[in-house]
Amino acid sequence: MMNAIATRFRQIIAERKSPIGRYDRKNKTRRSLVLYTCMGLVGGILALLLIASPGLAQKPQLQQPLLVATRVIPPFVMSNKGELSGFSIDLWRSIANQIGVESKFIEYSSVPEILSAIKDNKANLGIAAISITAERQQNFDFSLPIFAGGLQIMVRNSETNDSAFPNILQLFFSTSLLQVIGVALVLIVVAAHIIWLSERHHKDGMIPQSYFPGIFKACWWAAATLATQADEMPKGVLGRLVGIVWMFIGVLFAAYFTASATTSLTVQQLQGDIRSIDDLPGKVVVTTAGSTAATYLREHKISVLEVSKTEQAYNALQTKKADAVVFDAPVLLFYAANEGKGKVQIVGSILREESYGIILPNNSSYRKPINQALLNLKENGTYQSLYDKWFDAEKA
Known part of the structure; x- marks a missing residue:
């Protein structure tokens, strides 16, 4: 045993002293240097590509469909046997086609529920008649405006009043x-x-x-x-x-x-006796809970009857539980020209101008491509065609 160990030790010493052994070690060292140099070059090239194309690094992950929160509010969003349509739905589908993403709509009852879903990461974005406000921008991002509207007053048609004697x-x-x-x-x-x-x-x-x-x-x-x-x-x-x-x-x-x-x-x-905002104090005014209309009425010291859906507001007006409805002008105009034709009328001018936008989480990577798609749709005429489709003279 001891002889074998001694023999192996002498062989190793001999190899170190041999020129052939030294040559093999030099070759191995050179091969290692070449390998490390190649790896460094490949890494450097990849880093330069990422730096030169930041869009590649920032591009959203598109493997899963985007979850788009919305709510039924004609003519922006309408539901017929589970199939959604309307201005906001058509506009988003055009945007999604522009940026090359798949999406899935999730319906909620109100704007506060949409905001909560986005905040809790249950939805990637929201689109409907969602007003852009300073308060909301503290917690969310908005796209460029997709529609210019405002608040207006709707009352019962005077011909439907039972009283034949004026006040x-x-x-x-x-x-x-x-x-x-x-x-x-x-x-x-x-x-x-x-x-x-x-x-x-x-x-x-x-x-x-x-x-x-x-x-x-x-x-x-x-x-x-x-x-x-x-x-x-x-x-x-x-x-x-x-x-x-x-x-x-x-x-x-x-x-x-x-x-x-x-x-x-x-x-x-x-x-009737309601013609402007000055006639609303002392009246029963109905609108949806959590809306900008409710905030506006409270700011003007006007008592508000808040309901969860616009349909409930319309019903309260028709059943005389409310004297007026204050809500988004395009929504009220659409109702007055369709379901409420001959039953209600719009009075006064726009109370406060508002703009609607697509709402996203703060620092969302989708905001920039959505804004770019919106600009493209407005430049190529697609936006105008959608606007004419849903807000032409007969419907508005």
């Missing part, structure tokens, strides 16, 4: 009628003082000489004459001249008052 109290307390009454009171006071000054020294005058109660009698005469119901005429020459002028003023005033009252009654019958 007389509201008529008398309207701003225009109060202005007319104010002007009439000023004219009565002025005319009363003129009559009192001209009649107080006439022996047969109708006005007592003293200021009180003479001025009260003069005011009564001026008011009665203005209403064309004068029962006594001044006795003095100046007083009679004033009386004649005052009677003509009374005729003109009676005509103007009648015209104003008739106009107010006609407008009230045609448009």
Whole structure:
């Protein structure tokens, strides 16, 4: 055993001293250097390719279909036997085709549910009539605007009202009628003082000489004459001249008052008592919970009846549980032109302009390709054709 070990040790020493052994070790070292150099070159080339093409490194993983959260809200999203259609659906399908991704729609009941699904990674993005707001942008990303809209008011059609009598109290307390009454009171006071000054020294005058109660009698005469119901005429020459002028003023005033009252009654019958945001305080106003309309109404100190779906808001208006609906203008216009035709009407102008967008998680890698696709669709005319399809004159 010891002899074998000694023999092997002498062989190793001999190999180290041999020129052939040294040559083999040098070859092995050279081969290792060449191998390491090749590996370094390949790694460097790959690194340069990644640096030169950052889009390759940032491109989203496309193996799984994108989960797109949405909600039924005509004409943006409509459902017919489980098949979705509408402006937002067609627009997203065009975008998905542009960026080359597959997608799957997941329906939710409201915008808050869509936001929650995106926040909890249950959906990759959301599209419907989702308003872009500063508050939402703190927690989410938005695409470029896909639609410009705003908030508007919808009320029942005046022809569907059961009451045949207009609101007389509201008529008398309207701003225009109060202005007319104010002007009439000023004219009565002025005319009363003129009559009192001209009649107080006439022996047969109708006005007592003293200021009180003479001025009260003069005011009564001026008011009665203005209403064309004068029962006594001044006795003095100046007083009679004033009386004649005052009677003509009374005729003109009676005509103007009648015209104003008739106009107010006609407008009230045609448009009802809600015509703008100023008429909403004290009314029952319905909208969907968590919407920008609900926030807007609360900001203006208007009590809000919040429901989960727009269909419930429409029903509350039709069953007179609410006096008005405040919601997105294109949605209300579509309903008024289709299901609600002849039953409801849109009043007033846009309360607040809003833009809709595609909502994504913060720092989403899909935001840039979606925006690029949107720009392409607007430039090649696809967006305009979709807009005309869903928002033409007959439907909006």
